[in-house]
Amino acid sequence: MTSLVEKILNGDEKSAARLISKVEEENSGAYTALSRLLPHTGKANVLGITGPPGAGKSTLAGRLAVAFADSGRNVGVIATDPTSIHTRGAFLGDRLRMKNAEKKKIFIRSMAHRGYPGGLAKAAAGAMYVLEGLGKDVIIFESVGAGQSEKGLFLLCDTIITVFTGDYGDEIQLLKAGLTEIGDILVVNKADKPGAEEAKKDLEAFSSRVNTPGDWHVPVLLTRADSGEGIEVLTDAIKRHWRFVAESGKKEQKKKEKLGLLFIALLKEEFWQRTQKRLKKNRLFKDVLSDVRSGKTDPYSAMQKVLDSLGTTNI
Amino acid sequence: MKAKAIKVLIAKPGLDGHDRGAKVVAHALMEAGMEVIYTGLHKTVDDIIRIALQEDVDVVGLSIMSGAHVPIARKYMQKARDAGIDDKMVVIGGVIPAKDIPQLKKIGISGVFPGGTPFLDIVRFIRDNLTHA
Ligand SMILES: Nc1nc2c(ncn2[C@@H]2O[C@H](COP(=O)(O)OP(=O)(O)OP(=O)(O)O)[C@@H](O)[C@H]2O)c(=O)[nH]1
Ligand SMILES: [Mg+2]
Numbered sequence: 001m002t003s004l005v006e007k008i009l010n011g012d013e014k015s016a017a018r019l020i021s022k023v024e025e026e027n028s029g030a031y032t033a034l035s036r037l038l039p040h041t042g043k044a045n046v047l048g049i050t051g052p053p054g055a056g057k058s059t060l061a062g063r064l065a066v067a068f069a070d071s072g073r074n075v076g077v078i079a080t081d082p083t084s085i086h087t088r089g090a091f092l093g094d095r096l097r098m099k100n101a102e103k104k105k106i107f108i109r110s111m112a113h114r115g116y117p118g119g120l121a122k123a124a125a126g127a128m129y130v131l132e133g134l135g136k137d138v139i140i141f142e143s144v145g146a147g148q149s150e151k152g153l154f155l156l157c158d159t160i161i162t163v164f165t166g167d168y169g170d171e172i173q174l175l176k177a178g179l180t181e182i183g184d185i186l187v188v189n190k191a192d193k194p195g196a197e198e199a200k201k202d203l204e205a206f207s208s209r210v211n212t213p214g215d216w217h218v219p220v221l222l223t224r225a226d227s228g229e230g231i232e233v234l235t236d237a238i239k240r241h242w243r244f245v246a247e248s249g250k251k252e253q254k255k256k257e258k259l260g261l262l263f264i265a266l267l268k269e270e271f272w273q274r275t276q277k278r279l280k281k282n283r284l285f286k287d288v289l290s291d292v293r294s295g296k297t298d299p300y301s302a303m304q305k306v307l308d309s310l311g312t313t314n315i
Numbered sequence: 316m317k318a319k320a321i322k323v324l325i326a327k328p329g330l331d332g333h334d335r336g337a338k339v340v341a342h343a344l345m346e347a348g349m350e351v352i353y354t355g356l357h358k359t360v361d362d363i364i365r366i367a368l369q370e371d372v373d374v375v376g377l378s379i380m381s382g383a384h385v386p387i388a389r390k391y392m393q394k395a396r397d398a399g400i401d402d403k404m405v406v407i408g409g410v411i412p413a414k415d416i417p418q419l420k421k422i423g424i425s426g427v428f429p430g431g432t433p434f435l436d437i438v439r440f441i442r443d444n445l446t447h448a
Contacts, residue, residue: 014399017371025319088320089345092352095366102362107369112320112350 005036008133013107016134020109023126034126041132042255045242048153050119050143050182051163056189059225060163060234061142062098067235068138069104076136077101077108078127080120080144090114094142107131119143120152122269125262128156154182155261158251159241161185161234164203166195183207184216185237191222191230216244275310284309321349321445324372326363327356328379328387336430337378340408343434349441360390364398372403374441379409385418392423404445408432 007015022030047064049057058079065075079094090112101108109127116122120143128139143153153160162183186207188199200220207218219237223230245251279285285306291297297305325341327334334356341351352370354363367375379387384407395401406426407419416427426440 014368017369021319021371083350084345087346087348089348090320090350091341091345092350092370095370096353096355102358102365108366110352110370114320 005033005133008037008130009040011135013134016107016130017109019130020123020127023130024111024121024123030126034129037129037133041129044128044132044137044139046128046139046141046157046159047238048141048143048157048160049163050153050160051145051187052165052168053145055145055163055165056223056225057142057145057163058094058097059099060161060187060189060223060231061094061140062101063225063228063231064235064238065098065101065106065108065138065140066104067231069101069106071235073138074136075104075106075138075140076131076134077106077140077142078111078120078124078131079108079142080111080113080124082144083112083114085115088114107134107136113144116152119145120156124152125156125265155258158245158254159184159238161187161238163187163189164199165190166193166197166199168199184218184241185234186218186220187223187234188220189223189225191224192227196222214248216241278310279306282306282309319373321374321441322352322370322372323349323374323376323441324352324354324363324367324370325376325378326354326358326366328358328360328363328377328391329381329383330357331379331381332356333380334378336380336409337376340376340378340434340437344438344441347434347438349438360387360394363391364394364400367395367403368398368400373445374404374406377405377407377409379407379411382410384409384411385415385422388419388422388424404441406437406440408437 004015004019008019019030019033023034049061051057061077061079065077069075077098081090081092081094083090092110092112095108095110098108111121111123111127113121120141124141131139141153141157160183164186165188186203188196188203190196200222203220207220221230221234221237223234288297288302288305292299292302323344325337327337337353341353345351352372354366363375377387377391388407391405392401404425405423406428407424408428409430411427411429413429419427425444428437
């Protein structure tokens with residue numbers, strides 16, 4: 001995997017694409033490659049786009065990618081679509097909306113979410129590092145679009161854009177979804193549709209958090225991602241936010257936090273994988289499981305029993 | 316290490332503007348548990364090569380209704396070799412006369428599925444013929 005890392009650092013897209021696949025497969029060699037890429041990362045501006053299904057996230061991501069590419073930046077996009085819980089299949093339809101991006105030097109990778117908590121695929125962090133190694137200095141994530149609990153986005157992005165449309169519902173819906181809490185920039189897309197102006201007013205009312213002076217003021221912007229209207233104002237706001245996080249020291253602080261959280265997430269996953277393997281061979285576990293299924297034992301006592309038998313050492 | 320999900324690109328090269336069949340096949344593959352990307356209409360062979368490369372798909376499915384399947388297949392295989400992604404399985408669907416199938420196979424197309432081929436046959440073909448590293 002050594003030559004793969006070198007090829008990526010030399011800008012070879014095919015090697016980058018292959019390594020991302022290996023990260024998705026949880027290949028242990030891929031993790032070694034990532035740790036070799038990490039020293040070359042951390043400088044890119046990372047943008048996250050979230051919002052309800054169909055709001056225009058992909059169309060907007062495509063517009064932004066092209067706008068940044070046109071201004072001389074080297075852009076990568078990682079777009080997440082849901083995995084069917086029934087079939088495990090996925091229709092990765094984001095890329096299709098990113099018109100014109102194909103012609104530029106933009107690297108787009110579609111990822112099935114595969115049910116990982118936090119709005120992005122499990123391989124998202126690794127894919128980001130691969131793209132940074134490839135030389136990308138702007139990375140755009142499109143989340144799966146669940147809205148709530150977008151922890152993955154928080155973890156990886158400097159700036160989060162939440163996309164709404166005029167028909168999101170009423171204020172109660174807005175409060176319930178908690179969507180206004182997570183955007184550094186709020187966008188009301190489909191400005192051509194009725195209700196957009198009204199939505200902008202609602203969002204402005206809800207997003208004006210009690211700010212201390214010097215804090216970031218969350219702007220609410222109207223766009224038409226399909227025609228490109230409002231994109232310039234949006235890119236200006238994004239650049240302003242990048243300056244803000246850099247100058248306020250938030251980027252440095254977050255970078256450290258990011259690595260810590262990533263470490264814990266990786267560890268958690270690995271612990272579970274290994275425990276699962278051990279459990280599969282564990283006689284007691286099998287017996288207890290069948291006892292739970294047949295109603296002889298309840299799940300709570302069963303858990304206690306298995307934990308006791310595993311012990312806490314030697315995981 | 317996790318079993319890899321099968322990733323498929325359904326592509327519409329050239330000028331024909333009918334993609335109903337392509338979308339329906341994409342849906343069927345998704346139902347069969349695959350991860351499917353659809354390019355949208357009017358892609359050049361260069362676009363398709365670039366998408367296949369970046370997405371690192373296992374299978375590229377070309378949907379062609381225009382009658383130009385032989386030249387498009389030839390062009391695709393040439394450019395796939397140039398890009399170093401000729402290890403990916405390539406299949407073709409659409410309006411394909413039976414008499415052209417041997418020629419397509421010779422060019423390097425693994426599977427040819429003329430309109431009306433049962434989806435299950437396509438799914439089975441992909442599953443059976445993929446050699447995952
Ligand atoms: N009228 C109008 N339509 C738009 C606008 N922006 C995007 N659309 C259309 O809205 C539809 C959905 O756009 P996407 O970009 O796929 O939305 P998305 O949020 O990425 O959707 P998911 O990823 O499926 O959640 C497409 O048909 C777009 O062409 C806009 O400003 N106005
Ligand atoms: Mg989308």
